[in-house]
Amino acid sequence: MLLVFTHKITPRLSYAFKHICTRILGVPVSFTTTIEEFIAHESLKISYAKQPLSNEIFIRSHELLFEQGLNDVEIHVHDWDTTKAFFSTSEKSSLPYDIFAATFYLLSRYEEYLPHVKDEYGRFLAKESLAFKNGFLHQPVIDIWAYKFKSVLQAQFPDFEFPKKLYSIQPVVDVPMAYYFRQKGLLRTIGGTLGDLFRFKFRQFYQRYLVLFGFQRDPYDTFKWIITKQKQTKFKFVVFFLIGDYSTYDKNINVNRKQFVSLIKSVSDYCKVGLKASYFALEDIEVLKKEKKKMESIVNYGLEASRHSFSKLNLPESYRNLIELEVKQDFTMGYINELGFRAGTCTPFQFYDLDYEVQTPLQINAFHCIDYALLKRQSFLDKKQELERLIQQVKQVNGTFTPVFHNYTFGDDVRWKGFRDLFGVILDSVDDE
Structure with a gap:
């Protein structure tokens, strides 16, 4: 089990960590605000706060997981090896980005609650998304980040065996x-037939009746x-x-x-x-x-x-x-x-x-x-x-x-x-x- 030390346990925090740790990496996760409990834990553990406690795996937290409701979130997307990421951390942090806050932003569809242009059916358009605008729509970035996090954990806890997940x-x-053509009822069939004739779709007219009389699928x-x-x-x-x-x-x-x-x-x-x-x-x-x-x-x-x-x-x-x-x-x-x-x-x-x-x-x-x-x-x-x-x-x-x-x-x-x-x-x- 992975133990996460943080100053405040919120539903957002729990949600983001469980997706990365449990759903993707297959590792159960729990949270504590007590330093003594964190120190006593002998398996996987990290601190998620503004400052590290000592030399543990530390990820500097972004405010997003401790907020409520919608706010103006400033996002700058950067290259990170072969992928992209946002919410930069600090030099002390074991990862250069707060992947948990970024995961929450993407999974909750935060951007779809903000003002945006819709198409004629009222749908959210790909070109309105952060992923499209910044060229990472083609990658499952959250899963890629999870495996980067896994590498950090493996380096610190080499004896821990992660469960194997398959594609x-x-x-x-x-x-x-x-x-x-079939099962449309008399009125719709007549309407379709007349439509074929008026629009000179003679091939479709012919096909329609081959199907209706059982000569063609x-x-x-x-x-x-x-x-x-x-x-x-x-x-x-x-x-x-x-x-x-x-x-x-x-x-x-x-x-x-x-x-x-x-x-x-x-x-x-x-x-x-x-x-x-x-x-x-x-x-x-x-x-x-x-x-x-x-x-x-x-x-x-x-x-x-x-x-x-x-x-x-x-x-x-x-x-x-x-x-x-x-x-x-x-x-x-x-x-x-x-x-x-x-x-x-x-x-x-x-x-x-x-x-x-x-x-x-x-x-x-x-x-x-x-x-x-x-x-x-x-x-x-x-x-x-x-x-x-x-x-x-x-x-x-x-x-x-x-x-x-x-x-x-x-x-x-x-x-x-x-x-x-x-x-x-x-x-x-x-x-x-």
């Missing part, structure tokens, strides 16, 4: 629309392939189905259709099934509650995971609603147009409510790669290299790689050519360990 993957399949129906892939890997896919009411934003199949229900049930036999919360469920907890109950009645087990439509988050309300409904995990944290680490880590973490100053039970599984962001790369080779670079970043710190692909990504549309192979690269990345 893992957590593939996400997002299903905003299970079928493109629906272009979005890739579920047999997904299940086959799931059978080939020990890591459970998390498949998120949208079952909310039809609206301007959400256009999935009606959840009362038997075939749609049986599809969800059959996928849940092999994969973990979660709820893709509809656009209006983001604003209305009653709508979210209704969708959660419906999904639970389909899969016959308590809903554990959710993901928001359009990857939209309203902090802290979105997460508070999930906590109130006892949802345990969320997979919304990430950027639609950029690859990288929105919260600076590739290790799942708990949501910290900045207003209430408390760590919550909700686990945040930030995604690091989404198929739409990969589309920006022109050739298949560019996409593959970019993906492998990202995987390598996670492997170096034995983290969890979380990619998001959509069911239609695995179809035959020219736009998504090669994406099945890219998904295979992710699955195979565990085998070449």
